[in-house]
Amino acid sequence: MGKTTGFLEWQREAPPKRPKSERVHDAREFLLPQPMEQSRRQAGRCMDCGIPFCHQGCPLGNLIPDFNDLVWRGRWEEAWAVLSSTNDFPEFTGRLCPAPCEAACVLAIDQAAVTIEQIEKEIADRAFEKGWVRPRPPAVRSGKTVAIVGSGPAGLAAAAGLNRAGHTVTVFERAPAPGGLLRFGIPDFKLEKSLVERRVRLLEAEGVTFRCGVDVGMAPGFDQLAAEHDALVLALGARRPRDLLVPGRELPGVVWAMDYLEAQNRHVAGSPLPPELSAHGKRVVILGGGDTGSDCLGTAHRQGAAHVEQIELLPAPPQLRAPGNWWPEWPLVFRTSSSQEEGGGREFGLSTTRLVGRNGWLAEMELARVRMEKDENGRGGLVKAPGSESTRQVDLLILAMGFVGPETAALESQLGLALDARGNVRVDGRFRTSRPGIWAVGDARRGASLIVWAISDGREAARDIDGVLGVASSRLPTRGADLPFTGT
């Protein structure tokens, strides 16, 4: 299997990217295809471990050593078969996933991990290019109907599985086109929207019906949907953003990250960009050091911002793993995203204390340094450093401070669903909500998370639903045993 000594012979070669100077001027993807030989070599670095930690590290249970080996041996079509057996949308995950698999790669103990994600992307892109990806509508229909609310990755994955099992699936989407965050949240420079479109077409060809522009909570209503279908899947996402509670928050010029990103995606797709959501020529500050913040950063550069700065409340993470954060857990370390590479300032440990307007428009923000301190109980908390106040000039402040949960008002009122302590839809181990016949998947039940978790949820829930709807146990695949590194 693989090249036994590959990891000793070859170093990790990072996925090729377009030059920064070039890519910031357009909306196309920053990642470039990898030369085939390079992909093979990189796959050949895989050690085919007795315990492939990557395989557990991947929420989907991707058979990573298996497809690495096939790529190393040049058997791309089989690699595609293996990859697509656990992952419905590798063309998305190969671009968007933060790759917990690579964090768990055995080489990552003290070396550079195998470029698993890039290999995944190469397999998926080649599969589409070669025409190996064809619609596979089910041979027999079960006569059961399933409604799925939300067409993000979780909803799409559930739809794909349930449809494959022969059930008649309708996906409801509030936005005018399907895809959820894939379409309106992720910037084109990370995922061009033609890929989303391509996937939606495939699902349609397999028999999935999409009904867009339908806000189910308004009409027809969740309860009615539930009544009309044999099963209802809630894949609503967790779109409620965390707010900034400081004086001046109401000023124009303070925008939500999602609004900002969505406007840009619509713009790339052909709509005009509302001026209040354009960074062109502005001094931009992004609050929030996460992925969304990064996406905003990249977008602001592409819109021609005069100056961009990304500010994170928490102190900067360490360069190396801290004690207690051992391999193969996700490393809490300082990272630089592709957008951050492209420029812009980064600050950590700064708390916004006040926004100041000028002429009825945001003009300045006041900040203070904070640091982590433990109280007498040993619990950590942020403490302002006296005398560390500062101010910044700002025209556009983008709030990218995370999400607090799904929009659940309608679920509670129409379905009487129970929520968990964090305000997410409460489900059991099989994704079943407190009401029979209704399942919840993805961010709606776990809070904002990774695309791979969303797909994983969708697949596993589909299997459970199929088991409930079908006559025998489901034949849909499962990711199998889950043995998280930090215990259960």
Next chain:
Amino acid sequence: MPLPSRHGLYEPAMEHDACGLGFVAHLRGEKSRSIVEQGLDILVRLSHRAATGADPQTGDGAGILLQLPDAFFRKEGLRLGFEMPQPRSYAVGQVFLPADPLARAACERVFTEVAEREGQRILGWRDVPVDASRLGWLARRSMPVLRQVYIARRRVVPSAFERKLFVIRKLVENHIRAEGLDPERRFHVPSLSSETIVYKGLMLPAQLASFYQDLQDETVQSGLALVHSRFSTNTFPTWELAQPFRFIGHNGEINTVRGNRNHLNARRSQLSSAKFGGSLDRLFPIVQPEQSDSAQFDNMLELLVLGGRSLPHAMMLMIPEAWEKHAAMDESRRAFYEYSSALLEPWDGPAAIGFTDGSLIGATLDRNGLRPARWVITEDDRVILASETGVIDVPAEKIRKKGRLQPGRMFLVDTVEGVILEDEEVKRDITARWPYRQWLNRNVFTFDELPRVPAPARLEEHELRVTQRAFGWTDEDLKQIVLPMAETGHEPTGSMGKDSPLAVLSDQAPSLFRYFHQLFAQVTNPAIDPHREALVMSLATATGPDGNTLEETPDQCHRLTLPGPVLTSGQLARLAESHHEGMFLPRRLPALFDLDAGEGALESAVERLCQQAVEAVDDGCGLLILSDRGVDARRAPIPALLALSAVHQRLTRDGIRMQTGLLVETGEAREVHDFAALFGFGAAAVNPYLALDTVRALADSGEIPLDETEAQARYVKAIEEGLLKVMSKMGISTLQSYRGAQIFEAVGLDRAVIDRHFTGTPSRLGGVGFAELQREAQERHTRGYGPAPSPALPIGGLYQWRRQGEQHRWNPQTVSLLQAAVQGADRDAFRKFSAAADDETRGGATLRGLLELVPARQPVPLEEVEALESIVKRFVTGAMSFGSISAEAHETLAVAMNRLGGRSNSGEGGEESRRYVPDANGDLRRSAIKQVASARFGVSAEYLVNADELQIKIAQGAKPGEGGQLPGHKVDERIARVRCSTPGVTLISPPPHHDIYSIEDLSQLIYDLQSVNTEARISVKLVSEVGVGTVAAGVTKAGAGCVVVAGYEGGTGASPVSSIQHAGLPWELGVAETHQTLVENGMRGRVRLQTDGGMRTGRDVVIAALLGAEEYGMATASLVAMGCVMLRKCHLNTCSVGIATQDPQLRERFSGTPEGVVHFFLFVAGEVRELLAKLGARSLDEIIGRRDLLTHRKDLSHWKARRLDLSPMLAMPRAPAEAPRHCLEVQRKDVSDHLDRVLLQRARSTLEGGPPSLIVLPVKNAHRAVGAMLSGEIARVRGAAGLPDDSIRVRLQGSAGQSFGAFLAAGVTLELEGDANDYVGKGLSGGRVIVRPPAGARFPPEENVIIGNTVLYGATGGELYASGLAGERFAVRNSGASAVVEGVGDHGCEYMTGGVVVVLGATGRNFGAGMSGGMAFVLDRERRFRDRCNTDMVELESLVDESDIWLVYGLVENHLRHTGSPLARRVLDHWTHLVPQFVKVMPTDYRRVLQARRSAQRPPTTVPARPRLRAVEG
């Protein structure tokens, strides 16, 4: 008196024995008193080969067989008022009778009735006068009443009288058994003959003569005496199993006895003999199943001899030579063996057998020559043969000739004719009696004579995939098993053991094969090396109806020889069509069952199949093909093993099995184990059509870069090679004997299924029955024929963890949690780890997962429980060699364990001397346990004295019964230095210890090691399998202070994947059985019981303790604590965390610390404390063996697991309350009688720095390991360097005992005038050994045997000069000694890695097998050496190199100087003439390395000696 019945895990069928054996005879049969006395003398001189159990006065058994002394019995008969007939017209039976008077009377009455019914007359009964006062209490307690019966011959000719007596005895035995007249089962007839009489009993050799007063009578005279002293693993020694039996005394073990016995029963319908008046039915069972293998051998031999064959002829039938590959063998002899193979399969196993019928007396050795037998012929016409030389003192000038038995050879004295027949002569007479070759030519069909028919169509594409799925194939079967085999022709290798569930606990619908575990040889007989000793191995396969063993006519060999045991589909098609010949009449029987038939479908299908088989045989079918072709949506395959074994057992029960050959055509068999199981349960040949079609498809698709025929051929070759390995790990050489020998233990199969369809196979915990097997068969079928969403095969996940595959106890969670715990010294993280690990255990992975602790009502406060520091002393790490793991990892473990006071284990690879000195901070890098394994790498006196414990590794969990190999690329400068070998040269570990072929050999090795290091505890490492308790009892008797019972789980080394998966059993069974057996035998108090195999939490440790273990090994877990992530790539040298690698770049990455390991063990100990408190115990000792604190889990609902019955494991031993339940005091081997105590005294001044000493002493064969104790002392004081040359010179006269000069240190010269036994110069560590004949000897030294077998085994340095011949395996695994000898037996210089050997005479066969280093020079005057040398690894050259010539000349000169050898004198006198006749034996590998080094023109660079180790904080 017979063995106790099955209780707990004890299986009576698993007893073994081995012994000392000897005879003395007068060449012309002159009867005398002195023959009897010398016989008794031999017995006493072999005392050290006997053993005692719990009661030191109760031996395992001793006995003597004599010619019936007419004068004595006549005198006694007349005294008792019997009407005594003429000599030879009456017989005397030696009879053991029940002690109960009523039972005794009943037995005697039966005897009288049967004898009279058979027309003979009972003259009367005589009480045998005995003096039991010196017997032990155990022997007295089980003593039978001893009487002799006199029977007068009537109405039969003298030649038929013995046969009549046999019939009487058989009928009496059967009658008494059938009527239940002997409830205590003491009735036994040691002998009943007009020719011979046997005196034997449960006693020590020295007790025999005083016990039987008859033996002291002057009129008890004989012309021959055969004696035997028994050493049994046998924990429950019995009177009847003492030897000699009626015809033989056996030193050894018959491995195939179960198959042999079954085969005889299977022949029942065919056995008839006019001599017995037709059918033998009423005499069955002819071979008594409950008896020892030796007793059963005697039964069979008796049948053959009384059936009309001469004694030597019968011996040749039962123990044929390795004729199959013997190119030089005489043609008529080959024909004889080939013909005979149609009549009887070999009784295979190590054996030196002395046999006699009262006039002929002789001995023979098994084909491997695994037992010693030395003989002497004296000037006064006596012949003495025994397991050792020196058992009777014969003055030098009285010796006419000395020799030894060679493998497969026979030695016979005809006391009537007054001649000695050596092998050639005996056998010529027998093999020339009939024109066997002609018979064979006429009656044996070869494959080529079969009609040519087209091969069946091959399964392809979709159909292939569907069929694979339906037969339960996984992606791993394809990629990890079949593909590599077809590509390389070898079985693939894996690492890091097995951590997935037993088949009975698996939810993956494992095949039935997986319920069976391979058994293997340990201690009581050796495994064989099927590669290096291929000449004894044979897969020859013939099939068709078998003949009548008792007849010798041409048509008895009407057989069809097959190309091999694995048939291609084309070959099978030709066989199936062979009915054109009208001879074999094949019939195909479908092995399928109907899915629609619902519940019970499988069971009734099997019954139907059996019925069809019986009908087919009745119809005269000589070949049955059980076929699972034709699987479709409605019909599923019957598991092939079930179909085969059910038919085999049914036909055997019906006594018609041998009328037909059984072939299996199956899609299920794919890996080596599957095939082994099919053959082991009776298949003649197997056609794995699906595997072969798969291989062809892989070749076609380019996955295998070979054409399909070649790929198929390689796959078959890989299977055959694997089969040889499976057979050889049990010590079985021929497939013919392996077939049907059922060398397997089932785990998790219902007894009812076993008893009916796998009769006689151990399955100790019961388990699943037909219902579950059917469900699993259906589940597999559904994978193929149910609606399948994906065209791929199921992932498998058996060899590598996968989320959708089989569970593994080491998985991402357990590994990462344990590493987080030790990296952060985080007790809470460890709790998370152990919770996850225990859940995994309970989740169905192991037997201990099915058990629960029973908490005490009154827990003990934690602070009252024994301290952590005391608990960790019981922990050990695994035996991993420096070489298999890096120096960094090895030393980290050592430092950690030394800090804790636990023990690390050097493994098999020596240790660098620098580690014997503590670091500046007090850390000690020395391994407390020094392992002594089969290769003896670096096992020198210095190594042995630097240890607290010396561990003899008999077997290891991952690959019991197998050797190993350290590939040349892993042998760097440093490893080579430690192992005393050459860098870059591959190192081979032989499968067996060449000085342990039996239990008494082990006892000898323990003696040797204890002599060198008198303080060390000697431990013996075994692997769990049925009967391990019995072996452990034998090991305890042999003097070990600790028995390690390893489980099959875990294991860290590289092994063939089928061994990892299928050999050995869980430690839970092994520990429970061993503890039970030791307690019941009253020996538990002397030894510590240690176990390992996948243990890693406090719960594991406590369960092991409750089952009976007091020490605990954690190998894999300690590696994980050092950073191992179960890459399972140990065999590839690419360990990315720097543990199992020697690559300097990778070793840089090692990040383990002693602290991490220390934390791990402290955490485990912490859990142990908490559990002890819960159990209400204050110390571990309190709970050892407390099975009452364990119970079945109540919440167990698993559909298969709940069928298991663990109560045998939890059975409390049957023993008196006062019998010890844990070790009270660790025993040390008694070396108080060691001759070196004298040497140490006399050489004291030299040892203290004074002048050289010369010591002169007599020596006897009882003086063993001379020089070893002295060497230990020298090594302790002087290290490896020893003393200056010749500082201590010891001159000895006589016959030295075994292991003469073992581990002899530099500076000591042992000079022996006389001869020596086996193992001379074992582990020679720089000393000099000289052996020469005594001054008065009249025989030419170069024609006489002077030293025994296995000389210089594992020698690391020094010199040996022997003026005479040596036995088998001279200089085996020598790595540094120089030697000159005048002729050697088979397998000379085997596995040698260094040193120089000069042989001035002939060698045996297979010289230089596995020799990878060093050089040998053979003076080949007969020009026959080339044929006798195994040139797989060596090249032969002339002696031309100047430096070589000087080297040899110098050694021969030394030889002359030290021994005065006349041969050496002649060689030197004719030196220039003889130089061209020397052949130089040069290992290919060694030459390559030397040349490379020479061309590099620089001295070898050394790796920095100090490894990188973390700083140590106090």
